[in-house]
Amino acid sequence: MINFRYHVVSLTAVFLALAIGLVVGTAALNGPVADSLKDRVNGLSKHNEQLREAVNNLETEVKREEDFLTEAAPHILKDTLADRRVLLFTLPSGQEHADGIAEMLRMGGATITGRIDVQEKFIDPDNSVLLLGVAAKAARPTVPDVGLPSSEGVEKSSALLASALLDRPEGGSPVTDADRRSVLDDYSDEGYLNVPDKISGPAEAVVLVSGPPYVDRDATRKDRSVVQLAEQFDRAGALVVAGNGSSGGNLVAEVRRDPALAKTISTVDNANTVAGQVVTALAVVQQLTQKRAGAYGVGASVDSLLPERPE
Structure with missing residues (x-):
């Protein structure tokens, strides 16, 4: 044992x-x-x-x-944007570098007619029906909703805002300051937009400031909403999309991927840097003086680092 x-x-x-x-x-x-x-x-x-x-x-x-x-x-x-009027329209993902872009536009002599910050509520595809209602309510005598796309809220609201904020075609009746302010107030009061300062008047061009793509479960639908916003402002005037990156579904990538949009909308993929902010201002110059669009920055599918400066 x-x-x-x-x-x-x-x-x-x-x-x-x-x-x-x-x-x-x-x-x-x-x-x-x-x-x-x-x-x-x-x-x-x-x-x-x-x-x-x-x-x-x-x-x-x-x-x-x-x-x-x-x-x-x-x-x-210097003087590249003298006497030009530019609106800054910022998406939630791009608000960090909007101030730098505004500074470069002012260095070129541009008048910033205003800055409008889009809220997530505006982009949310689940609010489409509600946005259609806001657009109908916000319409004014000099900003009617007649002839606007009416199938989706972001699309119709973007078209209405573009009509209120940009120059009208030659011969068209101008928007009154009171109507422009009322349209923005209706969207601001409902939490769809934030307008920090008074809009001084209509703009000739818009810089739409974006950032990284959405990554949540509604990312595809939200990316589509952002593209719809860009499409409507592009139809109303000169548009430059200033973003951060050019892949993964962000707005810069979506515009470059679309042959029709790429012909009319300029894109800058490094607007989160000083270099990209300078290029953004030069892209606005090219849009206004040469009526040309281009893809600029350091990412994929670029035409060059920066636009050619006009003679």
Whole structure:
């Protein structure tokens, strides 16, 4: 029969074997294996330091390039947009870089007729029927809803807003300031738009500021809503879409993918940078002076980094 003493002796033998293994293993590691491991660790540490230094150098270089462009922008843009009127229309994903774009437009001499921030509620496809009702309510004598698309709320509302905010075709009756203000108030009061400042008058061109694509379960439908908004403003006047990136379903990518829209809407895919904001202003210049559209930036399907400056 196995007794308690047998268990004690067995456990003692096991622990003694483990102790001997640790001693022998430590002695072995203190030799060539340990030296090899130390060399590898030291080599990896030095490599990491080199990579860290390279990243720091790149960050410094990018910062200096941004600083250079910030200082050069007034010289590049001077008087390119003198006496021109531009509206800033920002999507929820693009509001972080809207101020930088506005600054470049002003450097070119443009008058910003106003800034309108689209709220998520406007883009939400589930609000289509409600938006149709707001459009019917918001219509005014000089901003009628006759002849506007009426199947979807975003489409009709975008067409109504474009009619109120942009120049009318030559010979068309102008929008009164009171009617323009009333239209915007109706959408603002319902939480579809935010209008920080008073709109000073009609615009010749619109910069639609966008950002990354939607990624939630309604992403496809929301992307479609944003394209509908761009389509209606494009029909009413010159349009530049200034975004961040050119893939994954964002507005820049959708416009470039559509042969018809790409012919009339200019796109800039790096408007979150100083370089892209300068290019956005130059794209507006090209739209207004040459009636041309182009795809600019650093992403896929671009025509060039920036438009050719007019003679």
